Every structure is written in structure tokens, then in C-alpha cells.
Amino acid sequence: MTLPAQAGLGFKPQHFDAIRETRPDLGFFEIHAENYMGAGGAPHAMLASLRADYALSFHGVGLSIGGAGPLDADHLRRLRVLCDRYEPDSFSEHLAWASHGEAYLNDLLPLPYTPETLDLVCDHIDQLQDALGRRMLLENPATYVTFSESTIPETTFLAEIVKRTGCGLLLDVNNVFVSCSNHGADPRAYLAAFPVAAVGELHLGGHEAEELPEGTVLIDAHGAPVADPVWALYAELIGRIGPQPTLIEWDNDVPDFLTLWADAQQAQAILDRGLTHARAS
Amino acid sequence: MPAHPERLDHWRAALAGGAMPPGLTTSEARFAIYRNNVHHSLHEALRARFPALERLLGAECFRALSADFIAAHPPRSPVLHEWGDAMPGFVATLAPLAHLPYLADVARIELARGRAYHAADARPMPPEALLALAGDMARLQLVLVPAAEVLRLDTPGYQVWRRQQPEPPPSPVTWQGDAVFVSRRGVDQVLTRALDPAEAVFIEALRAGETCLAASRQAARLGAGFDPITVFSNLIRDGQIVAARLTGDTP
Secondary structure (H helix, E strand, O other), X not given: OOOOOOEEEEOOHHHHHHHHHHOOOOOEEEEEHHHHOOOXXXXXXXXXXXXXXXXXXXXOOOOOOOOXXXXXXXXXXXXXXXXXXXXXXXXXXXXXXXXXXXXXXEEEEOOOXXXXXXXXXXXXXXHHHHHHOOOOEEEOOOOOOOEOOOOOOHHHHHHHHHHHHOOEEEEEHHHHHHHXXXXXXXXXXXXXXXXXXXXXXXXXXXXXXXXXXXXXEEEOOOOOOOOHHHHHHHHHHHHHHOOOOEEEEOOOOOOOHHHHHHHHHHHHHHXXXXXHHHHHO | OOOHHHHHHHHHHHHOOOOOOOOXXXXXXXXXXXXXXXXXXXXHHHHHHOHHHHHHHOHHHHHHHHHHHHHHOOOOOOOHHHOOOXXXXXXXXXXXXXXXXXXXXXXXXXXXXXXXXXXXXXXXXXXXXXXXXXXXXXXXEEEEOOOOEEEEOOOOHHHHHHOOOOOOOOOOOOOOOOEXXXXXXXXXXXXXXXXXXXXXXXXXXXXXXXXXXXXXXXXXXXXXXXXXXXXXXXXXXXXXXXXXXXXXXXX
């Protein structure tokens, strides 16, 4: 139960007709699980149609794995029902929190990396994997702040989670670039330390720059093409670890399908070169 | 070092507009990115759910309303298309909007349309199977699609909502309590139609399990002109009837 090591796209309902007409040669489509938690109607009709033709990745944004309380049992059940209904080829969630004290905040919020939060996150992942009866992929976050309490580097934190829970990782290359840029770190050093053996999917997305009094901050906005330095990091990574399922994420100010498909083809060209490298070596 | 629950208490208060949480090595401006993201994403979710309400109020007024609503009724689940049920009651309590009493009803219609969009699928009954039973109206009970709802409004909320849609009718709004049928045809066509009072009674009675004859009699009390055959035909045309049975038969 894995995604093919090809380029995929985030599915947007406004692209459904274009996808049906052109039947693009894509490795998979990814959806945000929370958008498909109604009982029926157009969302499920479109998803069932995609399921017949493509591999599917379900990407959760609301479970709050980095939260302080127990996981939301109702939400776990919804995820289980959705996964049972469609049998996706991958399920992924975020190293972040989004709910606290009964309020859902609808953002991927950061946490410090400490022995205490490591235990919490591992417990939550164990619970999720048990509830879904499947291995999940955990995504590295894009962050704008740092915590004085953090005692564990993010890559070590992720490696320890993999070791303890057996989960895989979703490596978002744009998030690496955004976080490293925001915190004065070297993205190549981050990627060198990343536990790549656990990677089951890569994400590429666009970011935007915002000017603050202290200087430029990069925002993981998913509303622009993938930036050149992120493409460069991606190509180096594929050269090193070989082809991986790769998603182009574009969630805001979504362009027409052909524009997205062009980005997916750019990723596919890099994957094809990676395959050539892997065969030659 | 605060424990994680206490840390998130600080964060939640700070995201709602309080002081920056302790323990960060980065600036207030960096933290404000999260505050903006939370607010912006929830505001966009409300815009998607209440587009006519936003058009009626204007973007600026709706922005202020959504900020107050987010503070008073934050979502409790990540399924945001189920969030917002408190909006009609919330709008109705706002003194500056008291001169626009139909706004709450417009919000009710938009909530019902959202429910219909996501409601469970159900295959309409083939018309010939239905017509085979239609001779026995005294015993005929109908089951409508799960999406079907009748809204009884205190205001002309439907007429106001309709005038925010493409090709609005030119006639002026008549001050009355509108009745509205909200449902879905097939997988994706959300229906929103005005009902006259007799039609509303008829459909409500059907949904309550009354036979077609009993429902017609209830409706006819409101006006001699009630024609159950037209309503019945419209329900068939719109694929609204998923099952029929004759009372007394085992289902």
C-alpha cells in the first residue's frame, strides 16, 4: 500500500471536468480528508470517480497530532470510515497541533521539541495507526517561530518518532526551505540529517515572502509556483535518494488544471532523471 | 518550562488576540503570522458557507461579523462544512442589524443548502414503479431523499436570498413569512424553491409519514386551489422520491 514514485497533484473540484476529459498521466491525486467527511453528494461522486482511475493519497489537516489532549475520537472515527470506504494508497498527517480545549483553530501550529512532546506525539501516532489499521506518514512543518524550550533538533525528533512508532515520513521540501530560511539554518544540512529511509512521499509547494521590520519571512502559502531554490533542493534530493512519490501542492488562488499539470511534469522530468541515475549507479 | 497543555492555553489566548505566548525566541511579528492564518482561514470558511449574507452586508461588515462569530462560536471539529449552525441565532442578536430581521433567515437557507450539498445519496424511485402505486393515494406513503428539508421562515428571507442569486426576479419583495424547499437533485444540483403554504404543509406531512391523501387534506385546508398532482409531479421530476409503500403492507 504505497503511492507510485511519480508526480501527483492535489485534487481540486473545479478541475474535475478537465481531469475527466484529458485523463492526465499522473501517479496519484491527493485530497484533504476533512473535505470529504459529508455523507454524500458531489465530493464523494468525484472521489469515487478518481479512485477508479488513480492512486489516492489522503492527507489529514485536522487531527492535531501535536496537541496536548487526547486525539478527537469522533475525528478518528471519521478518518477510519473514509479510509475504509476508499482504501487510499497513503494516509498522512502533520507534526503540528490544530485543536485545543474544544476549539479547532484550522491552522498547523508549531510545538517545541522536548522529551515531553515526543512522548505525546508518539502516543498520538500509535493511537492513529491502531485506529486506521495502517501505517501513516508524518509531515515536517513550515514554521515561523522557535521555542526556547526546544532541546531536540527537528530531524532527530522525527527520526525518534519513526523509531518508536514505525510511521513513515512525508518530506515537504518547501517546508524545509521555508523553515530554514526563517530560522537562519541551512536547508542542505537539514536534508542531510533527515531520516530519508522513512520517506514515503515528498511535497513541493509555493511560498510567499512577507516583509517584517526585522527582515523577510517566508510563508508556506500554497498559492504560487514552486520556487527555483526549492526545485534545486528537490533535484539534489532525488539524485541522492532516488524517485519518490511527489505532490505539487497548490491550495489558494488555484490556477487552471494545465498550469498545475505543467508543474507536475517538471517534477516528473526530475524523477525520470533520478531513475536514470539510480539505474546507472 | 510550562507543560504542553498550559503552553497551548497561552497560545490559544494569544491567537484570539491576547499577548504573545511565553517561551518564543522569535518576534511578536512572527507570532502574528499564526494569528492571521487562524483568523483568515476561518473567515474564508464562513465566506464559503454564507455568500449571500456577505453580499447583503458588504465585505467590511461581514468581516466584522465573522470576527465576532469566530470569537463567540469557534469550530469544535475540523469538518468546517458542518460549522456555522449558530449563525442565524448570532445574527439575530446583533443590535446594529436589528432593522434587517431577514438576515437570520438568509443564513438559515445557506446552512440548509450546505447540508443538502453534503447529504447522503439516494437513488430516486423509477417513475413507473411509483405510478403503479399512485392509484391508492389513501394508503400511499412516500420517502423523500435525505437532503429534503422544508424551512418555515418568519420573514421574506427566501425572496431576499433569491435576489442575491443570478437573474433575480424584478418584482419587489412581499413582506411575509416565506416557506422554502431545500434539497438536492442527483449528486450535485442543490434545489432551493419557494413553497406556497399548502405545498409546505403537504411536503411536511409526507415527511412525517402521512399518506398522500391525508397530506392533501391537510394542505387543502389552507386553500381550495391546492393541487397535489402538480406537487407530486414536481417531486418525481426532481428525483425527490426514493421509496413508496402502501400502509398496511409489510415494508
